[in-house]
Amino acid sequence: MADVKNHLGNERGAILLLVLAAAAFIIPLVYTGLDQRLFQISQVDNNLQWQTAWRNSQSMLSQTSVILAYDGATTQSDNLLEMWTHPIPLRGLNGAMTTAIIEDGQRYWNINSLLDGAGKLDSQRYKIYKSILLSLDIPVGLLDSLRDWLDKDNIPHGPDGAENEFYRREKIYYGAGNAPLTNLAELQLLRGWRPEYIERLRPYFRAWPPGVNDNLNINTASCRVLSNLSPELSVAGIDAIIRRRAEKPFTSLNELTVLPELNGIHLPMNLLGVSSNIFYILSTSRQDHMAGRMRALIFRDKGKITIKWLRWEP
Ligand SMILES: [Ca+2]
Numbered sequence: 001m002a003d004v005k006n007h008l009g010n011e012r013g014a015i016l017l018l019v020l021a022a023a024a025f026i027i028p029l030v031y032t033g034l035d036q037r038l039f040q041i042s043q044v045d046n047n048l049q050w051q052t053a054w055r056n057s058q059s060m061l062s063q064t065s066v067i068l069a070y071d072g073a074t075t076q077s078d079n080l081l082e083m084w085t086h087p088i089p090l091r092g093l094n095g096a097m098t099t100a101i102i103e104d105g106q107r108y109w110n111i112n113s114l115l116d117g118a119g120k121l122d123s124q125r126y127k128i129y130k131s132i133l134l135s136l137d138i139p140v141g142l143l144d145s146l147r148d149w150l151d152k153d154n155i156p157h158g159p160d161g162a163e164n165e166f167y168r169r170e171k172i173y174y175g176a177g178n179a180p181l182t183n184l185a186e187l188q189l190l191r192g193w194r195p196e197y198i199e200r201l202r203p204y205f206r207a208w209p210p211g212v213n214d215n216l217n218i219n220t221a222s223c224r225v226l227s228n229l230s231p232e233l234s235v236a237g238i239d240a241i242i243r244r245r246a247e248k249p250f251t252s253l254n255e256l257t258v259l260p261e262l263n264g265i266h267l268p269m270n271l272l273g274v275s276s277n278i279f280y281i282l283s284t285s286r287q288d289h290m291a292g293r294m295r296a297l298i299f300r301d302k303g304k305i306t307i308k309w310l311r312w313e314p
């Protein structure tokens with residue numbers, strides 16, 4: 001009888017051990033499955049938020065385009081007192097927020113316009129660009145390698161020029177671009193151009209395709225950009241431009257010439273303007289914990305808007 005009891009006890013013990021072992025195996029599996037489900041739900045949620053943020057940015061791009069088109073169709077000048085200069089907020093559900101800023105591209109010089117439409121050096125711009133580089137303590141010889149990068153030929157200009165032969169000699173795996181720059185960061189590829197030089201130049205330059213009307217808008221150009229217009233232009237002259245446009249923006253370049261502080265000053269009038277055709281849209285969209293940034297370059301022809309490029313990034 002005692003043997004039978006012992007046998008039954010051993011069997012129960014073995015069964016209990018088996019159940020515990022099975023539970024020890026199954027429970028982590030259940031938890032792992034639960035983790036995966038939660039992870040998948042979280043991913044779906046993130047994707048939805050991401051898509052919503054992207055849609056909100058697109059909606060913002062439409063709104064800014066309408067604002068710019070209306071402005072282009074109804075006004076002759078572009079200045080810092082106009083509606084498009086104000087940040088545009090768009091509130092959504094659950095704290096979602098999208099904001100956009102429209103920036104006038106023509107408050108900067110176009111770096112590609114160092115060469116004119118025929119591919120020749122633009123001597124007026126060369127003087128201005130050189131003056132900017134000098135004021136920023138950047139070697140002016142860099143304009144030689146820039147010129148060579150932009151022009152179509154393979155003949156180096158000046159002691160600091162660089163065409164295919166230079167890049168080959170230096171064992172650099174690419175040659176001169178012989179084409180316009182698509183953005184300022186591309187300058188890093190050129191002979192002698194260091195990243196710190198490019199950062200110093202950002203407040204002065206942008207890169208747009210050639211053939212656009214890229215005259216500098218005197219209603220929106222920053223003080224430092226204006227200061228390199230002419231060596232004859234004094235601080236009093238720059239102040240006069242800034243004060244005048246803050247009270248009454250320029251509607252024609254003739255209004256510039258009659259300012260007493262600019263009397264007798266030679267300005268590169270053919271490179272200046274009072275309106276703009278090139279704009280940047282900078283939009284930030286936040287949806288819960290997801291946020292994305294959109295940048296777009298817009299060309300405007302009166303009321304017609306063309307999006308030249310669009311970038312969306314986390
Ligand atoms: Ca306008």
Ligand SMILES: [Ca+2]
Pocket residue numbers: 147148149150151152153154155163176178
């Ligand atoms: Ca070249």
